[in-house]
Amino acid sequence: MNIGSFGFPADQLVKLEKMLKLSKNNRYALTEFNPENLPDLLLIFGMENLQAEPIAALPRGYQSRLIVVSKAKPSDSTYSHLGYPLVSSRVVRTLDQMTSENEEYGATNPEPDDADNENLFSKYEEQAETAHRLAAEAKNDRTGYCVLVVDDSAPMQQALAGELEKLPLPVSIDFADDGESALKKVADNHYDFLFLDIVMPGIDGFETCTRMRERSDMKKTPIIMLSSKNSPLDEVKGIMAGCSTYLTKPINPDEFQKVINRVSNWVDEFKKE
Template sequence: MKIAAYGFAEDQGKKLGRILKLSRTNPYCLVDFDPNSLPDLLLVFGEEQFQQPPIAELPPSFQSRLILVGKKKPTTTDRPHIGYPLISSRVLSALDRLTSANEEFFQQETTAEIKEQDNQYEKYVEQAVQQQNQPQAEESAKSTGYRVLVVDDSVPMQKALAIELKSQFDQIEIEFADEGLQALDMVQQNHYDFIFLDIMMPGIDGFETCTRMRKIEGLKKLPIIMLSSKTSPLDEVKGIMSGSSTYLTKPIDSAEFQKVMGRITKWIDNFASE
């Protein structure tokens, strides 16, 4: 990920470059600032620099990727800020947070890709229905009596998870939420045994939703399974940091799904008996 700096003294620019190399979660590298070839993130030293033409003339869509560096806090609360002098942990933590907030810039999906993903989910649902209707040579032991919340804005994915859950559990109640804020309202009004939580959703993403859920009394130990269409180690690390219990890649693999559910339900049963 390309990071540029504007308004830094030469020695501080070199120090910033050394700090970026210390990151273990994101591959940051320091590049020269070029308005015609914008970096992924831009660190600006001093709030007065935002009035200078090179920064003031940047496109509005790039403004959310600007970070103020300085001793004084920004006059507006919506601008990310890194205190000065530069401290490695402080710098990397701020960059990681902004990277997560701007994930749509770094993991862009074209309309064609989204359509193809939906097609894959539809095919997956059809296959799951066919498998469900076929006689099984050997049925796995089924658990009963669970209430589940599925948080995902994809209707095909909601259907796919419902099929998987109903094929594994004799009695299960499934509720759905299309986005994070709706899910937060639901978990405060209802009891769930475990939650499936998509990462990429309208509004607040799955990471932020999970973080907020963990702050709610009674949800600190609730199993939360994060869902992602990308097999990214970074997503897994972010999920763990936000409080997720485990991680599944979409479309769901039935064998892997059963393994995860086996671990989750075993933990729930043991926890409930204590």
Template sequence: MQIGSIGFPEDQRVKLEKIFKLSKQTRYTLVDPDFDNLPDLMLVFGFDLDEHPELANLPSGYHSRLILVGRGRPHDKSYTCLGYPLVSSRVLRTLDSVTRENEEMECATPQTDEENRFSKYDDISPEAETLPSSRSGFNVLVVDDNEIMQQALDAELQLLPLPVSVHFAATGEEALEKVAAHSYDFIFLDVVMPGIDGFETCAEMRKHPDLKKTPIIMLTSKTSPMDEVKGIMSGCSTYLTKPIEHEEFQKVISRVSNWVDEFQKA
């Protein structure tokens, strides 16, 4: 997993590199920040983001990947923070906590693949939303144990300009059976369900070669930095917050459907 850093004194960057080498299986790698190809997580030195103008143009969804490093607590408690001075055990424990503690490396490998980056659809240009489609329709799986939510999603999907065939599953286990038996263009997956949760279900789906590029949209009643990082690690593509808002849903689904057309033809 690539970890970027912003604003760190050189001696503290060297210390971070040494700390990362202590991680089990060397799962963390410190990299120079590349704003054209953002790392999986970003450590920011200090609690005042205004002191780092390079962060001003980050995609809104990426802010959940920032970990602020400083003394005390930041005013904005929506960010994950890490105490300073840096202590090896505390640094690794914090990183592990936001990337699913004790997660096996073989699960992390496909989840950090460029094709499964969180909110990749945010970078699709507005012009792409109007591209003509060469397909006749979409096959969609909705995984949610709430029938009202199933109906709401079905109603929104039927507003797409192409026919949509929707299958439903109420549990993660049922969803895994569905994807084993059918091919889907994209999947909506609730986080909280009876049995295995959405994160585990998503991770299991990503183990299927045929689902490597399939957009998986996580559904949640609220998002937190922890939830969104868990989504990254499990392999989800983006989030939608419940209750579903019509404009946001149509914006996301338009981009997702065009991504399917452009990149999944092969």
């Protein structure tokens, strides 16, 4: 299933591609937008891009396949909506809901006529509205967290993202491959907590943690350091650098959930202050 994108910043495209890989059977492929060969669904970053010439020129019947990624929901209910910042579970769930109807329909009606297409598009709209309502209800009942994962291993990034997605709350995840990139991320964004690998290209995790703690806005931010070896010396160096707690790789799911529950409680307490 081809998922197109339009107007996304480079870092959000990288994040979106990683989110799509979390879907069952890896069923979604992120493709470049091509008006001559339209994707199955098209994600548009920001409501202002709906007025961009290539998007405004799309066939009217294709509008129900557009998904607007923005903080506010579009006033025109023709368009489906994904809240920003993106959350992996919400992205995959919305795509699954919108494509399942299409797959079922395509299996029994390989060549639908225009009237059937209009009916199908209406079903898409109703389905998307239900998804939006459920997402809004969940948002009102829960507190979401923004998390930064700093690790140069893609499998490790995915493993942490998978564990975070198990939490009963919305989580928005950013990734950095090295310490320098992580420092730029925390300068431009607010994170409720972050995971920080010790061994990375360039500056290591200890130095990265020390520099982060020098920022006034990160004095209390929980920093969870990651190491592939259970070394008391690493733990001492991590504490001296300012880390909040410690996890050993590979990640043990039970231990991860214990640590993340404790960290979540810290974050909740900080927000109350």
